[in-house]
Amino acid sequence: MAEEYLSEIERAAAALPVNRRAELLADVRSHIVVAQAEAASSSPAGIEDPAVMSQILSKLGDPEAIVAAALADLPSEIPPNSTARTASRVLVKTAVILLLIGGLLLIGWFVLYVLFRSGHAG
Secondary structure, X not given: OHHHHHHHHXXXXXXXXXXXXXXXXXHHHHHHHHHHHHHHHHOOOOOOOHHHHHHHHHHHOOHHXXXXXXXXXXXXXXXXXXHXXXXXXXXXXXXXXXXXXXXXXXXXXXXXXXXXXXXXXO
C-alpha cells in the first residue's frame, strides 16, 4: 500500500526537477517509516494492519496535493540546466580569448608605430 502511494507521488511529480523529486519521495518515505514505528510502539500488530497504513497515508494527504505544494515551493525561475551553463562558459572563454588577441594586435600596431616614428623600423 505504501509503495503504491509513493508510486502515485512519483508519477505526479514528473514535472519536478529530478533532485527535488527524489528529495520529496525520500521525505514522504521517511514520514511513513516514522508513523509505522509509532504505530508499532502503540500496538505490535498495528504495523501489519492495513487500516493503520491507510490511516497513515490519509494523514499524509493526497499525492497530487503533496506534489502541488512541492511545485509551489519551487523558485519562479529555475536555473538553466548544466548544458546551457557549459555553452555559456565556452562563449565567455572564447570572448576573453578574442579580446586578448585583439588587444595584442593593437599593442603590436602601437609598438610598430613607435618604432617607425623613432627611426628603429627600417
